[in-house]
Amino acid sequence: MILELAEIRIKPGQQAAFDEAITRALTTVMSQAKGMRGYKVNKGIESPERYVLQIFWDTIENHNVDFREGPLFAQWRAIIGPFFASPPFVEHFDLVVKSDGASA
Amino acid sequence: MILELAEIRIKPGQQAAFDEAITRALTTVMSQAKGMRGYKVNKGIESPERYVLQIFWDTIENHNVDFREGPLFAQWRAIIGPFFASPPFVEHFDLVVKSDGASA
Numbered sequence: 489m490i491l492e493l494a495e496i497r498i499k500p501g502q503q504a505a506f507d508e509a510i511t512r513a514l515t516t517v518m519s520q521a522k523g524m525r526g527y528k529v530n531k532g533i534e535s536p537e538r539y540v541l542q543i544f545w546d547t548i549e550n551h552n553v554d555f556r557e558g559p560l561f562a563q564w565r566a567i568i569g570p571f572f573a574s575p576p577f578v579e580h581f582d583l584v585v586k587s588d589g590a591s592a
Numbered sequence: 593m594i595l596e597l598a599e600i601r602i603k604p605g606q607q608a609a610f611d612e613a614i615t616r617a618l619t620t621v622m623s624q625a626k627g628m629r630g631y632k633v634n635k636g637i638e639s640p641e642r643y644v645l646q647i648f649w650d651t652i653e654n655h656n657v658d659f660r661e662g663p664l665f666a667q668w669r670a671i672i673g674p675f676f677a678s679p680p681f682v683e684h685f686d687l688v689v690k691s692d693g694a695s696a
Contacts, residue, residue, distance in 0.1 A: 491634050493644060511689045528694040530595050530685035533652065540597060540685060544694070548637065581634035581644060585615045590632040590648075 489525060489544055492551050495577040496539040496568075503536060506571045510541070513567040517560050518543065523550025537573065548580050593629060594652050595685040600643040601677040607640060610675045614645070617671040621664050622647065627654025641677065652684050 498506050507529075514527050523546035532538035545551045555561060602610050611633075618631050627650035636642035649655045659665060 490637065493634070507688050514689065514691075526691040526694045528690040529688040530597070531688050533594065533684040533686060535683060538683070539688070542694075579639060579642070580637040582637060584611050584633040584635050584643070585618065586632040587618075587630040590630045590646075 489546060489583070490548050490551075491581040491583070492541075492543040492545060493579060493581060494541040494543075496541060497573040497576075498537050498539065498571040499573045500537055502571055503531065506539070506568070507531070509567050509571060510539070513564055517564045517567065521550070521558075521560055522554045523547060524555075541576075551580070593648055593650060593687070594655075595687070596645075596647040596649060596655050597683060597685060598645040598647075599681040600645060600672075602641050602643065602675040603677045604641055606675055607635065610643070610672070611635070613675060614643070614672050617668050621668045621671065625654070625662075625664055626658045627651060628659075645680075655684070 510529055514529070518524055518527060524543060525546060526544040528542045530540045530542075532540075543551070614633055618633070622628055622631060628647060629650060630648040632646045634644045634646075636644075647655070
């Protein structure tokens with residue numbers, strides 16, 4: 489399993505609407521993606537427009553090819569894209585170590 | 593519960609040694625910290641010197657005051673600090689949404 493971590497900056501003052509939109513995008517669109525094994529969204533305390541989206545995938549190709557080049561990507565971006573202040577910064581990660589109970 | 597997310601850049605070519613060092617620092621030092629409820633370390637695929645450390649705390653004060661101003665901080669930094677290419681960038685986050693099984 490690999491981790492996608494996306495840094496998202498939204499426009500000021502839209503936190504409540506974005507919280508609703510990304511929750512809806514995850515539960516209605518991302519949940520259909522091949523190889524998608526889980527997700528988490530956190531919002532910044534010091535930086536209220538900063539969000540970190542983490543998605544767990546079976547393989548990097550499930551994200552980069554199956555999802556990004558497939559029909560779900562446009563639906564996903566239609567819901568959350570209007571909130572972005574700048575393009576998200578996205579990279580992938582392997583697990584080094586975690587405590588009991590933490591996700592990969 | 594709040595999330596601490598630290599962006600770490602290490603010096604090139606030291607991944608294996610850093611993997612061992614941060615695992616040891618978490619299990620021998622961080623595990624003693626008041627209010628520390630779990631942790632995870634991921635390493636970059638596209639950016640091999642990039643690490644993301646996530647620590648779950650009961651409160652932000654457990655991190656900022658109890659840990660950073662307490663005796664464990666020097667022990668923690670003595671183990672992992674020598675690997676840093678630049679000072680880590682650290683912020684705190686609240687949970688927006690997660691799938692079943694993902695950590696806060």
